[in-house]
Amino acid sequence: MKKLSARHTGKPFAPNLLALVILCTCNSALGQTVDAVRVISRPLDRKVELPGELVPYLSVPIHAKITGFVDKVEVDRGSVVKEGQLLATMIAPELNAQRAEARAKVRAAESQKVEAEARVLAVQSTYERMKAASATPGVIAGNELVQAERQVDVERAKVAAADASIQAAQEALKAIEDIQVYLRITAPFSGVITTRNVHPGALVGTGRDALPMFQLETENRLRLVVPVPEADVGGIVKGGKIAFSVPAYPGETFYGTLNRISRSIDPKTRSMPVELDVSNPGGKLAAGMYPAVKWPIRVSRSVLLVPPTSIVNTSERTFVIRVKEGTAEWVDVKKGPAQGDLIEIVGPLKEGDTVLRRGSDEIREGTRVNVRLAPPPKT
Numbered sequence: 412m413k414k415l416s417a418r419h420t421g422k423p424f425a426p427n428l429l430a431l432v433i434l435c436t437c438n439s440a441l442g443q444t445v446d447a448v449r450v451i452s453r454p455l456d457r458k459v460e461l462p463g464e465l466v467p468y469l470s471v472p473i474h475a476k477i478t479g480f481v482d483k484v485e486v487d488r489g490s491v492v493k494e495g496q497l498l499a500t501m502i503a504p505e506l507n508a509q510r511a512e513a514r515a516k517v518r519a520a521e522s523q524k525v526e527a528e529a530r531v532l533a534v535q536s537t538y539e540r541m542k543a544a545s546a547t548p549g550v551i552a553g554n555e556l557v558q559a560e561r562q563v564d565v566e567r568a569k570v571a572a573a574d575a576s577i578q579a580a581q582e583a584l585k586a587i588e589d590i591q592v593y594l595r596i597t598a599p600f601s602g603v604i605t606t607r608n609v610h611p612g613a614l615v616g617t618g619r620d621a622l623p624m625f626q627l628e629t630e631n632r633l634r635l636v637v638p639v640p641e642a643d644v645g646g647i648v649k650g651g652k653i654a655f656s657v658p659a660y661p662g663e664t665f666y667g668t669l670n671r672i673s674r675s676i677d678p679k680t681r682s683m684p685v686e687l688d689v690s691n692p693g694g695k696l697a698a699g700m701y702p703a704v705k706w707p708i709r710v711s712r713s714v715l716l717v718p719p720t721s722i723v724n725t726s727e728r729t730f731v732i733r734v735k736e737g738t739a740e741w742v743d744v745k746k747g748p749a750q751g752d753l754i755e756i757v758g759p760l761k762e763g764d765t766v767l768r769r770g771s772d773e774i775r776e777g778t779r780v781n782v783r784l785a786p787p788p789k790t
Contacts, residue, residue, distance in 0.1 A: 452762035472623030524573030
């Protein structure tokens with residue numbers, strides 16, 4: 412083999428250096444071999460984290476129906492109560508006087524009825540004797556018999572009036588007794604007392620500005636209110652199960668069922684409030700917590716996915732290197748959210764395009780490359 416000379420030294424090349432020059436020349440002509448993958452397309456199905464708020468399924472301030480003084484308080488903040496359970500008792504002395512007066516009126520009306528019935532018996536007896544005597548001509552004048560009959564009708568009318576007076580007096584008594592029932596404050600449903608504002612001896616009333624005696628809320632069932640952004644309302648599916656977590660229990664996942672949809676976008680926040688029913692039998696969750704809701708994003712379009720290593724970020728651009736007819740081509744893209752081991756991209760690509768698995772700005776645009784397709788990545 413004829414040895415080559417170096418122009419700058421005039422010395423011949425060593426055999427191993429000559430082999431390296433030949434190898435580099437071949438790589439430049441044939442292209443270097445690199446790993447590549449296919450661009451994947453699949454329907455968008457991911458989850459975003461939305462803030463929510465847990466509120467009681469039922470919540471009611473308990474006020475006094477009538478004005479009175481608190482006698483006894485049977486519960487306190489945090490007490491778990493059943494429906495109909497006694498919470499407090501009140502006293503109202505003026506109601507006792509009104510009740511006694513109403514009872515007296517009932518008894519007076521009943522006495523008037525007894526007197527009226529006695530008069531009916533008397534005039535009825537007189538009328539019957541006069542009628543019997545009138546059988547003998549000339550003994551009883553016809554006009555007297557008519558007057559006796561009319562007197563019977565008058566007395567019977569007085570009995571009917573007495574009956575009406577008794578009924579009215581009884582209704583008045585019942586109304587007072589019904590009001591006295593409100594002196595016993597009971598729970599309208601099962602739940603937990605979250606606020607107590609009264610103590611024995613306190614005067615409570617029905618004024619507009621009066622504080623409630625208690626605040627009662629459900630504990631074993633809650634509502635999770637989630638404001639869903641307008642762009643994500645496509646994931647609203649009534650009856651669907653939605654996962655969420657709370658800071659109080661890191662690493663633990665809870666679930667709610669989507670049951671109520673407002674079907675109206677709030678013009679201020681551009682979101683649609685929805686409500687999930689959350690079962691809370693153990694009482695771990697509490698109203699007022701702010702969960703992180705894993706909201707599903709479901710739309711009809713598909714997205715393009717590549718491995719994160721395929722994306723090259725420089726100070727000037729973000730791109731992937733597509734291999735087309737053995738030539739490297741830089742394609743500008745925008746990154747989206749990750750989905751598993753892949754990442755969503757937006758750009759002038761299509762499903763099945765070949766891109767380098769490990770992109771690098773050292774592979775310049777127009778470089779000849781040979782690709783070795785890697786196994787499909789996890790999706």
